Amino acid sequence: MDNVNAIEDKSMDNSTSVQYIVVKIGSEQYGININYIDNIVRSEPITRVPKTQTYYKGVINLRGEIIPVMSVRIKLGLEPDEFTDKTRFIIVKVDGATIGVIVDQVKEVVTLDNDSIEKVNKANNSDAAANYIESIGKSNGELISLLDIVGLIVEASDK
Amino acid sequence: MDVSQYLEIFIDESNEHLQSISDGVMVLEKEPDNQDTINEIFRAAHSLKGMAGTMGYKRMQNLTHDMENVFSEVRNGNINVTSEMCDVLFQCMDALETYVSNIQANQDEGTDDNEDIIKALNAFIAGVGGDKKDKKDTPKEEAAKEEAAKEEAPKEEAGKAAAGDALEGLTLADFEKAAVNEAIEKNISVYNIKVSVEESCVLKAARAFLVFKNLEGHCEVIKSDPTTQDIEDERFDFDFRILITTEEPLDTIINIIKSVSEIKDAESKQVTEKIGEEAEKEEVKQETKPAKQETKPAKPAAKPAGKEAAKPAAKPVSHTVRVDIEKLDVLMNLVSELIIAKNGLVSASNDGENGGIKSANFTEQIEYLERVTTNLHESVMKVRMMPIESVISKFPRMVRDLSKKLDKKMELYITGEDTELDRTVIDEIGDPIMHMIRNSADHGLEPTEVRIERGKPEAGTIELNAFQEGNNVVIEVKDDGNGVDTERVKAKAVEKGAITQEQADSMTEKEAIDLLFRPSFSTAEKITDVSGRGVGLDVVKSKIEALGGDVEVKSVFGQGSTFSIRLPLTLAIIQALMVKLGDEKYAISLGSIETIEDIAISEIKYVHAKEVIHLRGSVIPLIRLREILDVPGEPEESDTIVVVIVRKGDKLAGLVVDSLIGQMEIVIKSLGKYISINKMISGATILGDGSVALIIDANTLV
Numbered sequence: 015m016d017n018v019n020a021i022e023d024k025s026m027d028n029s030t031s032v033q034y035i036v037v038k039i040g041s042e043q044y045g046i047n048i049n050y051i052d053n054i055v056r057s058e059p060i061t062r063v064p065k066t067q068t069y070y071k072g073v074i075n076l077r078g079e080i081i082p083v084m085s086v087r088i089k090l091g092l093e094p095d096e097f098t099d100k101t102r103f104i105i106v107k108v109d110g111a112t113i114g115v116i117v118d119q120v121k122e123v124v125t126l127d128n129d130s131i132e133k134v135n136k137a138n139n140s141d142a143a144a145n146y147i148e149s150i151g152k153s154n155g156e157l158i159s160l161l162d163i164v165g166l167i168v169e170a171s172d173k
Numbered sequence: 174m175d176v177s178q179y180l181e182i183f184i185d186e187s188n189e190h191l192q193s194i195s196d197g198v199m200v201l202e203k204e205p206d207n208q209d210t211i212n213e214i215f216r217a218a219h220s221l222k223g224m225a226g227t228m229g230y231k232r233m234q235n236l237t238h239d240m241e242n243v244f245s246e247v248r249n250g251n252i253n254v255t256s257e258m259c260d261v262l263f264q265c266m267d268a269l270e271t272y273v274s275n276i277q278a279n280q281d282e283g284t285d286d287n288e289d290i291i292k293a294l295n296a297f298i299a300g301v302g303g304d305k306k307d308k309k310d311t312p313k314e315e316a317a318k319e320e321a322a323k324e325e326a327p328k329e330e331a332g333k334a335a336a337g338d339a340l341e342g343l344t345l346a347d348f349e350k351a352a353v354n355e356a357i358e359k360n361i362s363v364y365n366i367k368v369s370v371e372e373s374c375v376l377k378a379a380r381a382f383l384v385f386k387n388l389e390g391h392c393e394v395i396k397s398d399p400t401t402q403d404i405e406d407e408r409f410d411f412d413f414r415i416l417i418t419t420e421e422p423l424d425t426i427i428n429i430i431k432s433v434s435e436i437k438d439a440e441s442k443q444v445t446e447k448i449g450e451e452a453e454k455e456e457v458k459q460e461t462k463p464a465k466q467e468t469k470p471a472k473p474a475a476k477p478a479g480k481e482a483a484k485p486a487a488k489p490v491s492h493t494v495r496v497d498i499e500k501l502d503v504l505m506n507l508v509s510e511l512i513i514a515k516n517g518l519v520s521a522s523n524d525g526e527n528g529g530i531k532s533a534n535f536t537e538q539i540e541y542l543e544r545v546t547t548n549l550h551e552s553v554m555k556v557r558m559m560p561i562e563s564v565i566s567k568f569p570r571m572v573r574d575l576s577k578k579l580d581k582k583m584e585l586y587i588t589g590e591d592t593e594l595d596r597t598v599i600d601e602i603g604d605p606i607m608h609m610i611r612n613s614a615d616h617g618l619e620p621t622e623v624r625i626e627r628g629k630p631e632a633g634t635i636e637l638n639a640f641q642e643g644n645n646v647v648i649e650v651k652d653d654g655n656g657v658d659t660e661r662v663k664a665k666a667v668e669k670g671a672i673t674q675e676q677a678d679s680m681t682e683k684e685a686i687d688l689l690f691r692p693s694f695s696t697a698e699k700i701t702d703v704s705g706r707g708v709g710l711d712v713v714k715s716k717i718e719a720l721g722g723d724v725e726v727k728s729v730f731g732q733g734s735t736f737s738i739r740l741p742l743t744l745a746i747i748q749a750l751m752v753k754l755g756d757e758k759y760a761i762s763l764g765s766i767e768t769i770e771d772i773a774i775s776e777i778k779y780v781h782a783k784e785v786i787h788l789r790g791s792v793i794p795l796i797r798l799r800e801i802l803d804v805p806g807e808p809e810e811s812d813t814i815v816v817v818i819v820r821k822g823d824k825l826a827g828l829v830v831d832s833l834i835g836q837m838e839i840v841i842k843s844l845g846k847y848i849s850i851n852k853m854i855s856g857a858t859i860l861g862d863g864s865v866a867l868i869i870d871a872n873t874l875v
Contacts, residue, residue, distance in 0.1 A: 113845065
């Protein structure tokens, strides 16, 4: 986890304001730090991989590379994904690996400065989803849960 | 002089020379009189010394120098090769290897003078009796040549011996002698000229060629040593000899030779008397000192005939280009992409419904493209292939050392050293094989007394066999030792708490053997420094599996055991059979497929509640791929099933699939880092329509 923290710190230190892509997963809005995002693609058929972690739906072909696709919904303990024409795969690059993250909808890009981000205390929270929320951002009166995308992916491999 | 640009060449060539010396010494130990080998070793040692000197690695040069002296004495027949001598020589080789690896790591040879080895080497030379005084001086002469500036005259006798022959270093055929005699008769001068090239010269052959070219018209070259062909192919050290006849003054000739750049020196002797049948000995020479202060020609090879002639064989020159492996990887990736694009084209043309193209010409062109890409792929793969020899050539030496250390007699027999494997595999495979050989030597082979008691030959045999089988390369390490004592293995596992007694009792032979591959399992009762330090076969296994291969053990208690490593021939592109399971497509490497059969349901039999079929006399277990891959949905009811028979070694298994799609060339891609993959999936590939299919590793299922 040391290197995870290092990556986080870097992204936080670089500037006082960070851009997030706001996505909808289930009924909630989540923000993903734009620094980790490589690409956003429309959903496409996923090839199932037998006997892998349940939250990996399988793999896709992204311009000749094979990319695993993760279901944040399953990972956060929500309802299984429903694929609609708004479903998108957010392609993120973390720690040298490229992974697709399934989201229900991509809404907008917001810029949050440090003042509008509130850290959440993970220790008090036993909720599975909350483990991967690193902070809460406020934008235009709405609350956005900012995903700890590195933790979501890197930690997943430990299990 | 800035030599850094030559560093890579230096390191490569040093390793080559060290290997050939090491091989040579191994041969010498068995046949101490093998002249060819002695000569070969001497040449390699000499080149090594020259190279080290040029690069400014003094310690390495000194050590090589002393080693060369020993070889020189051996060559002159003054000392005999003994086992102790080989030991010291091997130590010496190890020290030299350390120098080279130090140089490779930080461009510095290190500070170890290895004085004890030098002392030991000199002791061998000192052992040569004083009664052979003249010969004893040869090393000194050699030294004198190295420090050319000091015109330290060798001892008188030695001087006589060395200068005793105007035709030194040359062996003449009859017609050449005739030419010399004829010239002398006609009062045409005959000179024996030794031309030395600067040791830093990179294009020796070109310089030598210029010498010959410039001499044209001034003299006639009767003979050269090495032959002109060898000189042009750069098969000479730093000097060569020519025998010429000329009517021009000697100075002119010498000046012509020296006018070529990077020629260090040319020294000559005039041949004034006819050559009789007894040749050399009767010649009277007249030595002409060249302009430079070179000492007397002092090649220890004062002995004439065959020995010098063998020189050109030093190193066959192959026409090669050194290419960075990364560049090859780029090329390989491009070829992979091309094949994916081609597959896309093929599937687009077949896609009749969506306006695919179906003209005969188009199909023809596609087939042509297919042939080209397949050939292209094969060529690129071949470029990446290296014979396994480069890895296993160090093992005979290792076994020799093991034999001494463990005090067991053993012989290593190697077959199939020309079997080729991908470069990346070659780099990784050395340690696992080494480990298995050590394992065989230490645990496998019994102590000599036990062997005699059991009526086995006193010397144990370890065989290292490499061969190709389908799309795999198999490397076997076989010994005729004790075999695996499964009872002891089980007892040990129980003692360590790895398994319970009940588990142990119900274990099959094979399962017990597999215990050996558990982490930190060692049955050696005493820990030796050869093996048994806890890093055992599990490391071998994990390394081989990381390379996409597997390890297997066959053992008969009391008779020996065989460890086989099975590795995929290529890592990137394979021919595969595409099959369908429900809506999913999977690829199975063609290399492991034996046959494909339609089997009637009624033919399925049950053994231990497992499905098997009888096929041409063998009982083959069935594996329902749908079940082990958790394919959703139920298979359609049918009277027959399609079974793909796969082979691993001598074991067969039948994979039940829904239907066959066909054969295809596929590019193996990894599935990425964080997704956990079951062992039976060896990767994924992209199909012509852009979808992804997983590749089933049949080896893990058999």
